[in-house]
Amino acid sequence: MGYGYYVTGRTTSGIRGAITLLMGCCLLFWPGFTAGLIVKLIAGFLLTIGFITLFTAIMAASKSNSPLPVIVIINVVVYLVFGLLVFLFPNFFLGLIAFLFGAVLLVAGISQIIGLYQGSRYSYISGGMYIIPVAITVCGIALFFSPRASTEMLTMIFGSAIALYGVSELVAVWKLRKRADI
Numbered sequence: 001m002g003y004g005y006y007v008t009g010r011t012t013s014g015i016r017g018a019i020t021l022l023m024g025c026c027l028l029f030w031p032g033f034t035a036g037l038i039v040k041l042i043a044g045f046l047l048t049i050g051f052i053t054l055f056t057a058i059m060a061a062s063k064s065n066s067p068l069p070v071i072v073i074i075n076v077v078v079y080l081v082f083g084l085l086v087f088l089f090p091n092f093f094l095g096l097i098a099f100l101f102g103a104v105l106l107v108a109g110i111s112q113i114i115g116l117y118q119g120s121r122y123s124y125i126s127g128g129m130y131i132i133p134v135a136i137t138v139c140g141i142a143l144f145f146s147p148r149a150s151t152e153m154l155t156m157i158f159g160s161a162i163a164l165y166g167v168s169e170l171v172a173v174w175k176l177r178k179r180a181d182i
Helices: 003-008 010-029 031-064 070-088 090-119 127-145 147-175
Strands: none
Touching: 010 031, 010 147, 031 070, 031 090, 031 147, 070 090, 090 127, 090 147
16 A cells, blocks of 8 residues: 555545544634634644754753754744744734735735726726626725634635535545545
């Protein structure tokens, strides 16, 4: 059995599908809780990496009887401070992420509208072509100016997409269950 078996096997695909379906449903039905939990997990990851980096650097420095390199100290401080800030202020970072997504969508939507308008000088562009760029712009405005409320909606949309992926993975496993090589 090669590596591909473990990635695409029925058991692996079934487990992956079930986990993503569960995760997607949690994000969909409890967006505030799960988004906050994800931010805290990211904070925990940053803190853990900071402590592991510090520990391994101290061990290496003690074996070589040399001081800790300045770059390692800076790296550890950044991990630990940023991890602590994210852990202490998860809602701020959730809002910041939504704010940044909003800015990106706003710029992207307006750019598409301008591009379509300029393109309409050279060839016919139907009004229907403006629907998606306008929708992107409206979503960008909502995220940009109301990041707190939009974070939950964004989390729910992401959760829905993850849940759909989980369902499609489980359906694929079920439909392919009779194949001997999977």
